[in-house]
Amino acid sequence: MKTRFFVFPLLLFFLCLGLVPQMNGTANAADKLKAGFIYVGPVGDYGWSHAHDLGRLYAEKKLPWLESVIVESVPESDSARIIDRLIQQQKCDVVFTTSFGYMEDTVAAGSRYPDKKFMHCSGFKRLENVGTYFGDLYQMYYLNGLMAGALTKTNKIGYVAAFPIPELIRHIDAYALGIKAANPKAEVHVKWIYAWYGPDKAKEAAEALIAEGCDTLAFTEDTPAVIEVGQEHSEKGKQIYTFAHYSAMQPYGEDSVVSGQLMDWGGMYVKILQDIYNDTWSNEDIWWLAKEKAALLGGNFDAPINPKFVDELKAYKIDTPDLGSLSAYDLIMKRYDQMKQGVDVFDPFTGPIKDNKGKLRIKKGERASKGDLLSIMYYVDGVVGDIPTN
């Protein structure tokens, strides 16, 4: 009896020893490329990290020479450690860091490992071997805004927002510009929840906006919480229109989701990895929109607009300066088509655009540059209130 107690741990110990060499044995073949992905949220978040991981899986399927590993839910404080681990132990050739907060650590790692490549999503600091990439959805928010303006009955439209940073302001503004084009009487109310992942807070904010009279909601948060609120009200007979964010969230609210903004990182990841593999990569900033098919319109990947709401949109007429009077549905499709041709054909941020204090921000005939869009920190006309900042 006594001896067995000693034998068992000993056996365990040797088993452990036997397994140790296995895990360090991931040597890279010469024609392979190994990529590490660092995510800020869990890949099951149904938002940002989920979309990135779909992109990675797509690239892995497309590129037979690609091997990839992921680390999820990495706090910004830990990114330096994770990068080191991916480079030193996993022997990654390229590391994708997919949160703004990883910027400093990514750049530092770039100078620490000059012969490796780094791609930082959403940042603005680059080195010889550190590039940046981003796919933006503001055009889709504009199209969603056109729908919101056409559909709202109360002329009060809500937005549940994560953090007051330029990206969010840009999306709220584009949404408001779309709404204004369709319905100048409607106004946008914003609630900040200070969380990327916060289904409880998002639900509360959505309920509060509905209580204040909003019947149409868009949002930036990584779960379908707002949509679930909209669906619940719609089922009870009070129609709430919602717009899916980032992932195909329509199944969470078939009676509520009109459309949404979808991000497809797959094409971009394939391009970046292919460039690195072919040695044609450079550290130029990648910024993909509707033209590159990174930003897509819809609450799921099947249809840009939920068929349930198409008739209502076809019945609503909008006057435009360039296309005359046409139905909201036709206008949305036309604008979407123009966006796919490029920002020089149509862009929501084309002057004259005034902020909500009446100050002219973009002159008539001018179009906001990428730099303007990346640092935008004012509400356009039609958004109620102030951006919470000093």
Added chain:
Amino acid sequence: MKIRITDRDHITGLRSLAANIMSLAAGLLAISLIFLLNKVNPIFAISEIFSGSFGSMYGFKETITKAIPLILIGSGLTLAFRAKFWNIGAEGQLLMGAVFSSWIGLNIGPHLPSYLIVPLMFLAGFIGGALWGIIPAILKIRYSINEVICTLMLNYICAEFLTMLIVGPWKGKTRFGFPGTDNLPESAILGLIPGSRIHYATLILALVSAVILTILIYKTRFGYEARVVGENPDAGKYAGIDFLKTSMILMAISGGLAGFAGVGEMAGIHKYLGYPASLSSGYGFTAIIVAWLAKLNPLYAIFSGIFFAGILVGGDAIQISLGLPAATVEIVNGTLLVFLIMGDYFLKHKVTIQFSKQTQGAS
């Protein structure tokens, strides 16, 4: 069959150690079951955790980096827990330390050399954490408000307060509209051991604090009083111990050490005040397990701090190589805590199972 539970009279050091090791082993066994359910070889996974954190120089350096806040907070918690003051608020005390020290660093830092500003920041951090720790002490002793709830809730208040600062008045001009203060001036940034992220000033502080606390608890009148408050409050009252004063001091120390940890994270790792979640990644809660594994002895907290830092660091290794979700590490930690507490119960109580039908005396 009858199960009898009796108190154990004497608990030897050896028995205590054995109970600890056995609880850990039982905990790891339970975790193995979870791994098995996920179709992962548990031996491989557990060895991967520890080789990821202790098996290489790189992993070891990261383990030490993570151990710094855990040792500081964990040893502080041993003092509070000895007095049965259940401080669940170290997370908030850490953040308050970071808030206070970042104000000093940002505003006074540019005008002072490193050897003056760094001690000043640590002092400010200690005061910040201590103040946040004293609040629940006063509330508990004066108004009998449950300290578990109070300290827990103060965490959220502090996190929201910090968020308010960094999106509002303290938002840096160099952040392009993103929340967060500007970077600290060079003189206010803690030095690192070359080739690592170990901010040595805080490491030394952590080790020294653990030693001083050990002396405080076992060799001083205050330590004795704190233990009496925890173990026999009635006797304490007869002996004339001032509960309010004792509780305030011990929470000032416990909170202050968490404040130190906040200074280390802010000025050593991040170099600016950012989101609460990125500043701390839950050290205040992990440290509770650290204190418990240390059997509420601050000196042992050094080792248990390193042990749990190892699990945290090794956690990303199993994530990468086995494709397990990030939450796995939290499950490992939580399971170990449950087993450690259970082990404590069996250490203090003797459980005998009688199979005979005969009963002994009246119960």
